[in-house]
Amino acid sequence: MAASLHIAGIRKVFGKGAKAVEVLKRIDIDVLPGEFLILVGPSGCGKSTLLNIIAGLEEPTEGELLIAGRNVIGIAPAQRDIAMVFQSYALYPTMNVADNIGFALEMRKVPKEVRTKRIAEVAAMLQIEHLLDRRPSQLSGGQRQRVAMGRALARDPQLFLFDEPLSNLDAKLRVEMRAEIKRLHHVSGITSVYVTHDQIEAMTLGSRIAVMKDGILQQIGTPDEVYTRPSNTYVASFIGSPTMNMIKGRVEVAGENGRFVFEGGSLTLPCPAVGEAILGLRAEHLHVAAESSWRGVVHLVEPTGADTYVVVRTPAGDLTSRTKPHAPLKEGDPIGLEISGKHTNWFHCTTGLRLEV
Amino acid sequence: MIAKHLPRILIYSILLVAACLFLAPLYVMLATSFKDADQIRAGNLMSLPTSINFESWKLAWSTACTGVDCRGLRPYFWNSVSMAVPAVLISTAWGAVNGYVLSMWKFRGSDVLFGFMLFGVFMPFQVVLLPMSQVLGFLGLSSSVAGLVLVHCLAGMAGTTLFFRNYYTAIPRELVNAARMDGAGFWLIFYRIVIPMSTPIMMVTLIWQFTNIWNDFLFGVAFSGADSKPITVGLNNMANTSSSVKSYNVDMAAAVIAGLPTMLVYVLAGQYFVKGLTAGAVKG
Numbered sequence: 001m002a003a004s005l006h007i008a009g010i011r012k013v014f015g016k017g018a019k020a021v022e023v024l025k026r027i028d029i030d031v032l033p034g035e036f037l038i039l040v041g042p043s044g045c046g047k048s049t050l051l052n053i054i055a056g057l058e059e060p061t062e063g064e065l066l067i068a069g070r071n072v073i074g075i076a077p078a079q080r081d082i083a084m085v086f087q088s089y090a091l092y093p094t095m096n097v098a099d100n101i102g103f104a105l106e107m108r109k110v111p112k113e114v115r116t117k118r119i120a121e122v123a124a125m126l127q128i129e130h131l132l133d134r135r136p137s138q139l140s141g142g143q144r145q146r147v148a149m150g151r152a153l154a155r156d157p158q159l160f161l162f163d164e165p166l167s168n169l170d171a172k173l174r175v176e177m178r179a180e181i182k183r184l185h186h187v188s189g190i191t192s193v194y195v196t197h198d199q200i201e202a203m204t205l206g207s208r209i210a211v212m213k214d215g216i217l218q219q220i221g222t223p224d225e226v227y228t229r230p231s232n233t234y235v236a237s238f239i240g241s242p243t244m245n246m247i248k249g250r251v252e253v254a255g256e257n258g259r260f261v262f263e264g265g266s267l268t269l270p271c272p273a274v275g276e277a278i279l280g281l282r283a284e285h286l287h288v289a290a291e292s293s294w295r296g297v298v299h300l301v302e303p304t305g306a307d308t309y310v311v312v313r314t315p316a317g318d319l320t321s322r323t324k325p326h327a328p329l330k331e332g333d334p335i336g337l338e339i340s341g342k343h344t345n346w347f348h349c350t351t352g353l354r355l356e357v
Numbered sequence: 358m359i360a361k362h363l364p365r366i367l368i369y370s371i372l373l374v375a376a377c378l379f380l381a382p383l384y385v386m387l388a389t390s391f392k393d394a395d396q397i398r399a400g401n402l403m404s405l406p407t408s409i410n411f412e413s414w415k416l417a418w419s420t421a422c423t424g425v426d427c428r429g430l431r432p433y434f435w436n437s438v439s440m441a442v443p444a445v446l447i448s449t450a451w452g453a454v455n456g457y458v459l460s461m462w463k464f465r466g467s468d469v470l471f472g473f474m475l476f477g478v479f480m481p482f483q484v485v486l487l488p489m490s491q492v493l494g495f496l497g498l499s500s501s502v503a504g505l506v507l508v509h510c511l512a513g514m515a516g517t518t519l520f521f522r523n524y525y526t527a528i529p530r531e532l533v534n535a536a537r538m539d540g541a542g543f544w545l546i547f548y549r550i551v552i553p554m555s556t557p558i559m560m561v562t563l564i565w566q567f568t569n570i571w572n573d574f575l576f577g578v579a580f581s582g583a584d585s586k587p588i589t590v591g592l593n594n595m596a597n598t599s600s601s602v603k604s605y606n607v608d609m610a611a612a613v614i615a616g617l618p619t620m621l622v623y624v625l626a627g628q629y630f631v632k633g634l635t636a637g638a639v640k641g
Binding site: 087 | 529531532534535536537538539540541545549550553554
């Protein structure tokens with residue numbers, strides 16, 4: 001049975017007096033049963049601390065934490081009915097794979113026959129039956145990762161916690177294991193909280209994403225919401241690759257047929273209130289166009305296979321445009337730019353907060 | 358050809374000379390112990406014994422006299438065994454638990470505490486002789502083997518704690534956290550996760566402690582009674598007993614007997630010693 005997770009007003013302060021550092025500043029998150037929540041942010045944003053608090057490995061300075069409606073503050077990690085996958089996998093080096101997977105069951109005094117059966121089930125689910133007799137040191141990175149997940153799965157917990165589980169794998173394996181984690185979540189339906197600094201992992205895995213920075217929750221929403229309607233310039237630039245283009249300028253005319261003027265050009269498009277503003281444009285909504293009066297010079301051409309990214313140097317800064325592959329462009333070519341449709345994001349020029357049109 | 362290998366030849370020669378210098382006393386001891394009195398009087402220290410003669414070994418072990426007591430080294434040897442074995446086991450186990458707490462269950466002030474313990478490693482033991490003898494008297498353990506065991510446990514604890522603590526800091530914290538989440542407590546984590554990973558450092562500590570305790574003279578001389586003298590004290594007394602003729606062969610045999618157990622331990626477990634000192638914690 002999947003559990004809900006209720007995080008309310010969680011604060012964490014390390015140290016005392018003048019040396020105190022507040023790493024979490026009142027975090028409120030509600031995770032629905034069966035959801036896959038991603039905590040994403042740069043290193044030092046507090047995401048791992050928050051995960052450790054949910055796990056019970058650290059106590060919050062202040063705040064409420066409910067798992068399946070039960071207050072777990074002050075309750076030992078083992079009594080919270082959660083399982084965690086660690087970045088280093090944390091497999092017990094002197095036990096074989098079967099014992100690693102069964103250890104938590106053994107600690108819970110599950111009878112041996114039940115344990116053996118459960119280990120076999122989990123091993124089948126993860127396709128590691130042939131590894132059960134091996135020691136962790138005899139496994140490859142991907143296999144260790146599977147065992148670590150098997151250990152978490154064996155208990156059938158109410159809540160799964162993942163602490164950057166893929167960051168020690170090479171690129172190809174990471175994509176593979178990402179899909180595997182997603183599949184396992186579909187099969188088990190267990191509520192999960194997943195910490196990562198990789199925004200692609202966040203986008204592909206999460207049913208919702210919580211973007212954090214400096215101990216503050218910046219935005220929480222579905223991957224689509226976070227991508228298309230970032231709540232501030234930080235989220236806008238953190239989520240999505242390449243980074244969203246930011247153009248500083250001034251809204252001269254507000255409304256549906258508004259006018260935005262910036263260094264080196266102007267655009268007619270729906271605009272927010274008159275005043276200084278930042279226009280955010282994804283690379284896929286900014287196009288190169290020979291005829292446009294908004295001019296720049298091709299600075300860099302980056303083919304990625306499916307698309308080619310063209311970085312255009314303009315008076316308003318370097319802007320990235322996604323184009324078809326094999327575009328006949330080369331460094332130094334003068335080029336025009338135009339935008340498509342209504343896919344624009346507006347931000348306040350000083351606070352960086354999202355502005356609605 | 359020679360020029361090419363010269364550095365290597367030089368290195369091996371230096372090592373060989375060093376090894377010979379180091380082994381020379383052992384050779385003299387062994388050779389002398391097999392000689393009879395006539396051969397010793399001939400005065401050639403380095404000559405090989407003309408025949409293998411175990412007479413002096415028998416004498417040293419069971420009939421050589423210390424003053425009026427003519428039971429050889431045997432009683433002292435067993436005193437040393439019954440002192441060293443418990444003292445080594447207790448001080449090693451104690452150090453393992455201390456190291457486990459100081460590296461994985463840190464508490465406020467644990468680093469300061471460790472600092473004080475480090476001080477114990479470098480403390481000259483002469484300083485504690487008088488207070489220790491008072492403590493032993495207070496506990497009613499004066500002049501007993503049990504008292505010596507206690508003294509060696511206390512004296513060795515700082516060192517064993519240091520060994521284990523430094524070894525355990527290399528074990529990732531996540532391993533303990535994972536075990537905590539799996540439902541293991543303090544002692545279960547220690548027993549099921551940490552101890553199985555500790556073989557190399559365990560060997561180092563066992564050898565280290567055994568060598569120190571077996572070879573100790575200071576505590577043995579200060580805290581033992583007539584019936585609890587360890588072998589180092591027994592050897593000293595035997596060699597210093599004045600008699601008309603100095604039986605060097607018996608003294609040498611006695612010295613080899615006194616040193617044999619530590620040599621044996623090193624030969625049996627020595628490979629772990631080097632491994633344990635150089636290897637960090639096992640990687641997951």
